[in-house]
Amino acid sequence: MNFNPGDFVKLRLSDRELECTILESHDAGIVLVKLDSGYNIGVPREHILDSILIRKFEGKVNRIEEIRNKKGLPTIGLIVTGGTIASKLDARTGGVAPLKTEEDFRKVYPELFKIANVKIEIPFSMLSENMTSDEWISLAECVKKMLDDNEIEGVIVSHGTDTLHYTSAALSFFLGKLNKPVVLTYSQRSIDRASSDADLNLRCSAKFALSDCAEVVIVGHAGMNDDFCYALSGAKTRKMHSSRRDAFKSINTSAIAKIFTDRIEFLSSFNARSKNKNELDAIFSDKIVLFHYYPGQKPDILEYYSLKGIKGIVIAGTGMGHVPTIGKNSWIPVIKKLTKAGFFVCMTTQTFYGRVDGHVYSTGRDLLEAGVVFLEDMLPETAFVKLGWVLGHRSWKTPEKIKEKMLENFAGEFSKILV
Amino acid sequence: MNFNPGDFVKLRLSDRELECTILESHDAGIVLVKLDSGYNIGVPREHILDSILIRKFEGKVNRIEEIRNKKGLPTIGLIVTGGTIASKLDARTGGVAPLKTEEDFRKVYPELFKIANVKIEIPFSMLSENMTSDEWISLAECVKKMLDDNEIEGVIVSHGTDTLHYTSAALSFFLGKLNKPVVLTYSQRSIDRASSDADLNLRCSAKFALSDCAEVVIVGHAGMNDDFCYALSGAKTRKMHSSRRDAFKSINTSAIAKIFTDRIEFLSSFNARSKNKNELDAIFSDKIVLFHYYPGQKPDILEYYSLKGIKGIVIAGTGMGHVPTIGKNSWIPVIKKLTKAGFFVCMTTQTFYGRVDGHVYSTGRDLLEAGVVFLEDMLPETAFVKLGWVLGHRSWKTPEKIKEKMLENFAGEFSKILV
Numbered sequence: 001m002n003f004n005p006g007d008f009v010k011l012r013l014s015d016r017e018l019e020c021t022i023l024e025s026h027d028a029g030i031v032l033v034k035l036d037s038g039y040n041i042g043v044p045r046e047h048i049l050d051s052i053l054i055r056k057f058e059g060k061v062n063r064i065e066e067i068r069n070k071k072g073l074p075t076i077g078l079i080v081t082g083g084t085i086a087s088k089l090d091a092r093t094g095g096v097a098p099l100k101t102e103e104d105f106r107k108v109y110p111e112l113f114k115i116a117n118v119k120i121e122i123p124f125s126m127l128s129e130n131m132t133s134d135e136w137i138s139l140a141e142c143v144k145k146m147l148d149d150n151e152i153e154g155v156i157v158s159h160g161t162d163t164l165h166y167t168s169a170a171l172s173f174f175l176g177k178l179n180k181p182v183v184l185t186y187s188q189r190s191i192d193r194a195s196s197d198a199d200l201n202l203r204c205s206a207k208f209a210l211s212d213c214a215e216v217v218i219v220g221h222a223g224m225n226d227d228f229c230y231a232l233s234g235a236k237t238r239k240m241h242s243s244r245r246d247a248f249k250s251i252n253t254s255a256i257a258k259i260f261t262d263r264i265e266f267l268s269s270f271n272a273r274s275k276n277k278n279e280l281d282a283i284f285s286d287k288i289v290l291f292h293y294y295p296g297q298k299p300d301i302l303e304y305y306s307l308k309g310i311k312g313i314v315i316a317g318t319g320m321g322h323v324p325t326i327g328k329n330s331w332i333p334v335i336k337k338l339t340k341a342g343f344f345v346c347m348t349t350q351t352f353y354g355r356v357d358g359h360v361y362s363t364g365r366d367l368l369e370a371g372v373v374f375l376e377d378m379l380p381e382t383a384f385v386k387l388g389w390v391l392g393h394r395s396w397k398t399p400e401k402i403k404e405k406m407l408e409n410f411a412g413e414f415s416k417i418l419v
Numbered sequence: 420m421n422f423n424p425g426d427f428v429k430l431r432l433s434d435r436e437l438e439c440t441i442l443e444s445h446d447a448g449i450v451l452v453k454l455d456s457g458y459n460i461g462v463p464r465e466h467i468l469d470s471i472l473i474r475k476f477e478g479k480v481n482r483i484e485e486i487r488n489k490k491g492l493p494t495i496g497l498i499v500t501g502g503t504i505a506s507k508l509d510a511r512t513g514g515v516a517p518l519k520t521e522e523d524f525r526k527v528y529p530e531l532f533k534i535a536n537v538k539i540e541i542p543f544s545m546l547s548e549n550m551t552s553d554e555w556i557s558l559a560e561c562v563k564k565m566l567d568d569n570e571i572e573g574v575i576v577s578h579g580t581d582t583l584h585y586t587s588a589a590l591s592f593f594l595g596k597l598n599k600p601v602v603l604t605y606s607q608r609s610i611d612r613a614s615s616d617a618d619l620n621l622r623c624s625a626k627f628a629l630s631d632c633a634e635v636v637i638v639g640h641a642g643m644n645d646d647f648c649y650a651l652s653g654a655k656t657r658k659m660h661s662s663r664r665d666a667f668k669s670i671n672t673s674a675i676a677k678i679f680t681d682r683i684e685f686l687s688s689f690n691a692r693s694k695n696k697n698e699l700d701a702i703f704s705d706k707i708v709l710f711h712y713y714p715g716q717k718p719d720i721l722e723y724y725s726l727k728g729i730k731g732i733v734i735a736g737t738g739m740g741h742v743p744t745i746g747k748n749s750w751i752p753v754i755k756k757l758t759k760a761g762f763f764v765c766m767t768t769q770t771f772y773g774r775v776d777g778h779v780y781s782t783g784r785d786l787l788e789a790g791v792v793f794l795e796d797m798l799p800e801t802a803f804v805k806l807g808w809v810l811g812h813r814s815w816k817t818p819e820k821i822k823e824k825m826l827e828n829f830a831g832e833f834s835k836i837l838v
Contacts, residue, residue, distance in 0.1 A: 005555050096780075128743035131781055132715040132748060162737035169598055242739050242773030286715050292735075294709045296551040298548035304723055317710075318581035320661045329551060332801050354661030361515075363548055382714055 006057025012050040014075060032272050039177060040272035042212055045151040074153045076116040076209050078144035082125040083137060083160025085187040085198050096190060098125050104320040108191055108270040112389050115206045119152060127159030133284040133388060136170035140282040145174045147180055147278045154181040154209025161186045161239060161247060164218060168234035169385040171216045172411035178214040179274050185219045188245045197221050197245040202228035204259040215272040217256060221245040230255040235413040251352050252377045252415050283392035290384040293323045298332040301309060312344040312387045316380040321347040321356030324364035332370050339371030345401050346373040373403050378413050386413060425476025431469040432657060451631060451691050458596055459691035461631055482581045489495060495535040495628050496565035500558060501544040502579025505615050515609060516542050527610055534625045538571060547579030552703040552807060553587035559701040563669040566599055566697045573600040573628025580605045580666060581638060587653035590635045590802040591830035593701040597633040598693050606639045607664045616640050616664040623648035623678040632689040634677060640664040649674040654832040656800050657771060670771050671796040671834050702811035707731040709803040711769045712742045718753040731763040731806045735799040740766040740775030744785035749791050758790030763821050765792040792822050795830050805832060817836040
């Protein structure tokens, strides 16, 4: 590669070109760059097909290390929200009891405290199946406080597994472009069990929280072994197994990185750590529903929701994004009525993998014509969270604006990469 | 193995023991046996850990070939229901037009007609997203007619992909123990396209329809290449990609067989072809709903359904089978009210992979205590179809009987194998 830190270059990647200034990186496999937008990006070196030097640099290099504040051990923020990872067997009752204090954590996860100084916050403590958007907002506020703390290099959120992927999507939208890593982690088996995944997940999370990747990720076991974890995109991940330790899977995209306890291998480009101020946009309208179509389901459920004050509907349709559009069970009349009245109706797929497309079959064309917005390869759960976030904004109230925002790629919720 | 056709033996498999009479098989890799129940079973030879000869046979061997009626080419039944596999490009309009007659099929799929004589029925023609239980029943009646036709060795159903796995589950319950193979197949790309999967899928379906495996299966591309197909269990399969040719995946179990155009490799035991009379039990109550929990979803939806005359509810909960059971969003009061009033409420998981278990977390124990029935590793879609089938039976009306039937393994809907 014919460039050095400080040079202004054009990089050609397989899916796009970047005009950018090269930053000094402390990882030989990663090219760190600053974009005109002010954001920093990390690119695995082998993803760069070609580079053109536009302007040679003639001054002092902007070292990536300067944006850090290292004094001995680095500091990590840890937000504990409950779930299996924050529990241990209570020998007295035989049940599971929550870990409540920094002292509890220090005893149970000693390895974590060897890697970093840890500042702990516990905004609430619950199993994740009981969480709602209230908890997403309170958690985002807690993360924001830590992002604003100059001592903290990255934030770990420990969380139950049941709805972890909904929460990671919410944080992806609420926190916007990040200046530091935000890592959600979990365990499927509590720390008392020989097969517990908690220790490796936490150690890999700490490794990632100290990396240059300023994204919202889920970190957990990559496979059945205790050898490494994946970092998965917060808005493209789903819990795909009820009990396995590698329960979380990237859908329609690759993992961002493989994390070993002693190193990280980045698999895709990422937004890099910066000194930018982080903006919190934690807002949510719960006037929305998500449902999965099944054969014979009647569209009267849509009318029920409209009477309940619902304003936005995410359908997980069949195949490329379908519900019946002909015969006695046709959904078209009801959908037309709702979209004309200003409801937002959008389509995802219950296959999860692959994308919806309204142009391939007559069914899709009927739905497009009735005003349904097709959400490409966005996951149904992510679409649900995003729609609540979009509808929470007073300034995005018209159907056109809502459609525009739902189709804008804010947090990698679409596979195509838009910087 | 120390046995010969006609011998009465005990076979030890990894998951069970069989006392049975050995039949003559024409496939060296398969041991075909007759059980006391009168059903025939096929077992891959390498799955047999051990065998004990109980009674040596001293007479004429019951040859498996005797149950067939071969005269030149065998005869297959083909039921065409619509979808991409039964369509081709209309050069005049640029749209897709359905294949309507045996002549149409003969022209488009010539390879199929070299393998077998084909008797075609077209009970209806529609994209599968428009199908309801009415079509499942009419299709089952059409299959039954073909199973009763002594000339026909096996039945192929060509079907759209969107709801194929719901239909395969319905046929699995409606048709009970089969005497011949019933193969559902599809294509994701129409036959006019170079990448069409239709031809291989149909040829492998024909191969399977002539095999000794009397089960309801979905046959389609096993991977991205055109090399072989899988036969997947009708009640344990899900469409997991909106467009890939290998869209259908076995969930929580292996494929039954790999099918090449010239041979079949069986991967698990199967119910074998027999002379038994087939019983049709095509009955369905549509007083049921299926829904997937999402964070913040309020339980008032249950009350709405109860007012609409719904009698059974399948929840696809989070993780091991959860909805909120504490706090202001708790579902417990409403669920208790419904189960006390005789509603049937059962639990599956929206992770699809893995099983539900109400005993691990307090959430599950709360739900069990409120009367929710946990359905182990049954897929939500299969549970929906099965509940409609169970509730369709007048003689299975009490909550105890419904629970008993929902937990009985009729068609391999649970991974554990019960003969």
